[in-house]
Amino acid sequence: MSKMKRLTTGLLLMAVLLSACTGGGNNGPEPTGGAGGGGADGGNEPAGTEAAGGGGGGKMTDVGTPRSETLIVDILGGRSPDPERFNPYVPGAVAMDAGVHQLMFSNLWEIDTQKGTQIPDLAATFPEPLDDTNTKFRFKVQEGLAWSDGTPFTAHDVEFTSKMISETKELGWNGYYTSLVKSMKAIDDYTIEVETVNPETRLSQKLGVVIWGNNFRVMPKHIWENEDPATFKFPDPIGVGPYKLSKRDPQGNWFLWEKREDWQKSDIGKLVGEPGPKYILFKYFGPEEKRIIGMIQHDMDILQDITPESWDVLKQKNEYARAWYQEFPYATMDDPCERGMSFNTAKEPYDNPDVRWALALMTDIKNVSMATFGGMLRVSPIQLPPIQVLQETYHKPMLDWLKDFQLEDGYKPFDETYAEGIVDMLKQQGIEGLPTDPQAIADTFGVGWWKYDPDKAAQLLEKNGFKKDGDKWLLPSGEPWTMTINAPANFEVQSMRLAFAVADSWRKGGIDVNVQQMEGASFWDSESTGAFEIGSYWPACGLLPDTTANMTGWHKQYIVPIGEQAPGNRNRWANDRVSELLDELDGLKPDDPKVVRNITEINQEFVKGIPFLPMFGTSKFVPVDTYYWEGYQTSEDAFEGPWWWWSQFKFYTPHLKPTGR
Amino acid sequence: MGFYKFLLTRLLTFILVVFIGITTVFFVPRFMPSDPVEAMIGKMTANQAFMEPEAIVTLRETLNESFGLEGSVLQQYFGFVKRVILTQDFGPSLASYPIPVNELIARALPWTMGLLLISTLIAWLIGNVVGLLAGFRKDKAYSKALEGVSIVIYPIPYYILSLILIMLLSYIFPIFPLTATFQGEGFTWEHIRSIVYNSILPALSMILVGTGWWVISMKTLSSGIAEEDYVQFARLKGLSERKIMTKYVLPNAALPQVTMLALQVGSIFNGALITEILFGYPGIGTLIYQGILQADYNLIMGTITISIVAVAGATFIVDFLYPFFDPRVRYK
Numbered sequence: 001m002s003k004m005k006r007l008t009t010g011l012l013l014m015a016v017l018l019s020a021c022t023g024g025g026n027n028g029p030e031p032t033g034g035a036g037g038g039g040a041d042g043g044n045e046p047a048g049t050e051a052a053g054g055g056g057g058g059k060m061t062d063v064g065t066p067r068s069e070t071l072i073v074d075i076l077g078g079r080s081p082d083p084e085r086f087n088p089y090v091p092g093a094v095a096m097d098a099g100v101h102q103l104m105f106s107n108l109w110e111i112d113t114q115k116g117t118q119i120p121d122l123a124a125t126f127p128e129p130l131d132d133t134n135t136k137f138r139f140k141v142q143e144g145l146a147w148s149d150g151t152p153f154t155a156h157d158v159e160f161t162s163k164m165i166s167e168t169k170e171l172g173w174n175g176y177y178t179s180l181v182k183s184m185k186a187i188d189d190y191t192i193e194v195e196t197v198n199p200e201t202r203l204s205q206k207l208g209v210v211i212w213g214n215n216f217r218v219m220p221k222h223i224w225e226n227e228d229p230a231t232f233k234f235p236d237p238i239g240v241g242p243y244k245l246s247k248r249d250p251q252g253n254w255f256l257w258e259k260r261e262d263w264q265k266s267d268i269g270k271l272v273g274e275p276g277p278k279y280i281l282f283k284y285f286g287p288e289e290k291r292i293i294g295m296i297q298h299d300m301d302i303l304q305d306i307t308p309e310s311w312d313v314l315k316q317k318n319e320y321a322r323a324w325y326q327e328f329p330y331a332t333m334d335d336p337c338e339r340g341m342s343f344n345t346a347k348e349p350y351d352n353p354d355v356r357w358a359l360a361l362m363t364d365i366k367n368v369s370m371a372t373f374g375g376m377l378r379v380s381p382i383q384l385p386p387i388q389v390l391q392e393t394y395h396k397p398m399l400d401w402l403k404d405f406q407l408e409d410g411y412k413p414f415d416e417t418y419a420e421g422i423v424d425m426l427k428q429q430g431i432e433g434l435p436t437d438p439q440a441i442a443d444t445f446g447v448g449w450w451k452y453d454p455d456k457a458a459q460l461l462e463k464n465g466f467k468k469d470g471d472k473w474l475l476p477s478g479e480p481w482t483m484t485i486n487a488p489a490n491f492e493v494q495s496m497r498l499a500f501a502v503a504d505s506w507r508k509g510g511i512d513v514n515v516q517q518m519e520g521a522s523f524w525d526s527e528s529t530g531a532f533e534i535g536s537y538w539p540a541c542g543l544l545p546d547t548t549a550n551m552t553g554w555h556k557q558y559i560v561p562i563g564e565q566a567p568g569n570r571n572r573w574a575n576d577r578v579s580e581l582l583d584e585l586d587g588l589k590p591d592d593p594k595v596v597r598n599i600t601e602i603n604q605e606f607v608k609g610i611p612f613l614p615m616f617g618t619s620k621f622v623p624v625d626t627y628y629w630e631g632y633q634t635s636e637d638a639f640e641g642p643w644w645w646w647s648q649f650k651f652y653t654p655h656l657k658p659t660g661r
Numbered sequence: 662m663g664f665y666k667f668l669l670t671r672l673l674t675f676i677l678v679v680f681i682g683i684t685t686v687f688f689v690p691r692f693m694p695s696d697p698v699e700a701m702i703g704k705m706t707a708n709q710a711f712m713e714p715e716a717i718v719t720l721r722e723t724l725n726e727s728f729g730l731e732g733s734v735l736q737q738y739f740g741f742v743k744r745v746i747l748t749q750d751f752g753p754s755l756a757s758y759p760i761p762v763n764e765l766i767a768r769a770l771p772w773t774m775g776l777l778l779i780s781t782l783i784a785w786l787i788g789n790v791v792g793l794l795a796g797f798r799k800d801k802a803y804s805k806a807l808e809g810v811s812i813v814i815y816p817i818p819y820y821i822l823s824l825i826l827i828m829l830l831s832y833i834f835p836i837f838p839l840t841a842t843f844q845g846e847g848f849t850w851e852h853i854r855s856i857v858y859n860s861i862l863p864a865l866s867m868i869l870v871g872t873g874w875w876v877i878s879m880k881t882l883s884s885g886i887a888e889e890d891y892v893q894f895a896r897l898k899g900l901s902e903r904k905i906m907t908k909y910v911l912p913n914a915a916l917p918q919v920t921m922l923a924l925q926v927g928s929i930f931n932g933a934l935i936t937e938i939l940f941g942y943p944g945i946g947t948l949i950y951q952g953i954l955q956a957d958y959n960l961i962m963g964t965i966t967i968s969i970v971a972v973a974g975a976t977f978i979v980d981f982l983y984p985f986f987d988p989r990v991r992y993k
Contacts, residue, residue: 175719
């Protein structure tokens with residue numbers, strides 16, 4: 001009996017202890033006051049600590065900062081195993097998208113995705129050639145900037161970083177960098193002279209941001225010069241960006257960034273203005289369900305990359321949630337990579353362009369769009385993503401060529417009515433807010449794609465010895481035609497779903513299609529070693545009108561046998577004309593008019609050979625919550641794209657203002 | 662003499678199990694169609710970080726060299742066995758290079774141990790008490806009610822049960838945090854309070870699911886034992902029902918439960934993958950998952966080797982201690 005009593009007493013004590021720890025239902029630390037009158041007008045009341053004592057109090061975040069002064073951002077890449085390691089030149093560093101390159105580190109040149117141009121950041125000017133060899137350049141760095149510890153930022157930091165990378169073989173970037181840059185010298189505090197190993201026409205693209213970020217990150221000489229770059233953790237990181245690290249989770253789930261008191265001496269302070277939020281908390285929330293709940297509860301302001309179904313839930317439950325477009329299709333379609341089916345042209349029967357074309361014509365693209373992302377997709381018939389800048393530079397100007405393009409037998413496969421067709425389909429499903437103007441329809445859903453013509457596909461296959469046995473296709477050898485499409489397993493959702501939707505379309509055409517979902521390591525390894533037949537990969541990216549850098553990998557010199565790791569050209573597609581054009585592009589400056597002409601011709605070659613069957617641009621649902629913060633970029637106020645995981649995030653911060661809640 | 666022979670046999674079995682285990686753990690990841698270097702490059706390019714073909718080639722060479730993936734598989738294997746046996750060093754994590762795997766495990770293990778040990782013991786305790794009552798006093802209303810609740814909860818898939826708890830206690834009634842956010846560091850009240858507060862929900866989910874299994878198994882055991890001749894004899898002797906339950910039924914029914922508990926405690930080192938991911942809780946489960954996703958051979962080998970040693974160790978200890986609990990068992 002006494003044992004039972006002791007046990008009961010023990011359990012009761014534990015319960016009391018646990019309830020004490022929950023603080024009587026309050027969430028997080030005690031409030032210390034702050035802006036905002038508290039209380040929501042409509043929508044869900046935010047959960048968490050409210051200050052006692054009436055309207056003067058404000059909610060606190062669970063890291064102890066006033067909610068009204070804290071912007072909370074989802075970490076796309078999950079937790080960082082070692083939150084002390086900020087050395088960006090080793091793989092185990094804190095993930096760059098945990099706010100590190102968005103807020104603290106800065107690049108020499110950034111990108112303006114709306115205009116499709118690079119802009120100065122730490123560098124004040126672009127590299128100017130010093131002679132005709134295109135191997136010697138000079139550029140200026142910004143004056144009046146300082147590291148967040150107060151030390152002035154100068155050209156000597158840039159020179160030091162260059163030397164450090166060149167002299168440290170253990171750094172992953174050393175090999176590439178030394179093949180690009182021979183030397184970088186600070187002529188004075190604000191001038192850098194660069195000598196390259198080979199003639200270069202795109203130095204700012206190679207050392208600055210084109211997409212997402214760049215690996216050349218300038219480090220403070222006064223801290224790093226006494227350290228071993230291969231082992232230095234950089235646990236108290238500093239940068240020239242407008243925020244400094246304030247607190248971190250020892251488990252690596254969150255990082256709190258605080259606006260620098262001397263923000264005027266940051267790159268953004270000089271180039272744009274004062275950042276709005278005092279604090280920015282980057283936090284990993286876990287699976288998508290929890291991330292959505294987080295935003296419904298106003299515990300997260302910026303969500304990264306969710307599914308259309310989650311967006312449906314979010315917009316119903318949180319009236320303050322906003323996507324890129326106010327109405328359908330909601331998602332931004334200006335992501336710089338497009339999705340489609342990638343063929344391994346070193347494997348039969350995908351080494352035959354007729355087979356690849358047959359598969360294109362067997363694709364019921366409207367239904368594929370509906371099955372993938374509910375029709376919220378923009379088609380692309382060429383090797384470049386259908387983003388606004390590139391649509392204007394390539395897709396639209398190539399329209400006449402696409403309409404006239406013929407297969408060998410004179411068949412014209414292009415269908416320019418795709419956009420109108422998908423709009424009709426969406427209307428039938430009761431979707432409202434669709435564009436009505438033909439131009440707007442084409443801008444939203446794309447310039448057109450290939451016809452859905454199974455009969456023509458059959459003709460092409462039969463011409464190459466394929467036969468039909470009932471509803472099923474047989475290979476020329478007489479064996480049943482079975483194929484496997486590699487697809488990402490629960491990451492890159494659009495590509496994953498696309499694989500299933502395309503498989504369904506091709507199954508209807510009479511092919512036995514299997515979708516093999518693979519985790520990241522296997523998925524990438526299969527592409528690199530050529531261990532795939534068809535894959536839902538995305539080897540077609542670009543953002544600047546000069547997409548040379550993104551296309552270089554298609555040169556035939558990068559083809560390696562199946563089984564070996566390929567540096568580029570993972571489809572193993574050899575095209576002499578494309579290689580010639582790429583060689584020529586390498587010697588042209590980005591603003592040379594021949595650049596667009598050459599890239600247009602490369603796209604024509606891709607259409608003819610179709611080693612990658614481009615289908616849709618990437619639609620990204622990156623919703624924001626306007627409950628605590630406003631001023632986010634949207635389709636109506638598109639001062640930039642919603643690229644919250646890119647290094648250009650810092651440029652958005654001056655636009656963000658508190659709502660006063 | 663019988664004891665020493667018993668000890669030696671068990672010790673050899675333990676060593677053999679561990680050896681076969683770590684050998685398997687070494688080779689299996691290498692048969693996977695994945696490569697840690699490609700995984701890392703893929704991760705970089707998936708982030709839309711532009712990389713030229715030349716950059717990929719040089720990066721691949723540097724990483725292969727740094728990761729120690731050069732040389733034949735056999736050379737790597739002997740190096741691994743030697744390193745693990747002599748220095749218990751699993752090398753650097755490949756996905757989080759150059760962080761040592763030992764450091765990652767040392768950081769994650771206390772969290773896993775804390776959460777799983779406590780929730781396993783609580784579930785075991787509650788489950789056995791309820792199961793004993795349900796099995797021994799099966800006609801009582803409270804026994805039926807407790808058993809009913811356990812049987813209803815037990816088959817619910819863990820993921821769903823956890824989501825229900827999150828929806829109920831983090832969303833509808835926001836008492837507990839949506840995701841774990843730990844405050845403070847070290848042995849401070851703020852830190853301990855934060856750990857306890859953030860651990861309640863994941864622990865509750867594991868206790869609910871764990872209890873069901875213990876209830877069902879204990880009920881089956883105790884109801885069977887309650888019908889044994891010696892129990893009937895005790896009744897005829899006029900002993901009280903409580904005494905019969907605690908002195909006759911419980912000790913006999915508890916033996917297999919103790920064995921199972923020991924094995925479960927050993928398997929704690931596997932971590933609790935779904936729990937850790939759903940509740941944002943740091944631990945070994947997440948490490949193993951990341952290791953597999955990113956083909957991080959060293960991390961997979963480190964975490965699973967520890968798990969093998971723990972389970973084999975727990976089995977060894979149970980074998981060794983069993984005669985103390987059950988007089989029928991002898992060291993033979």
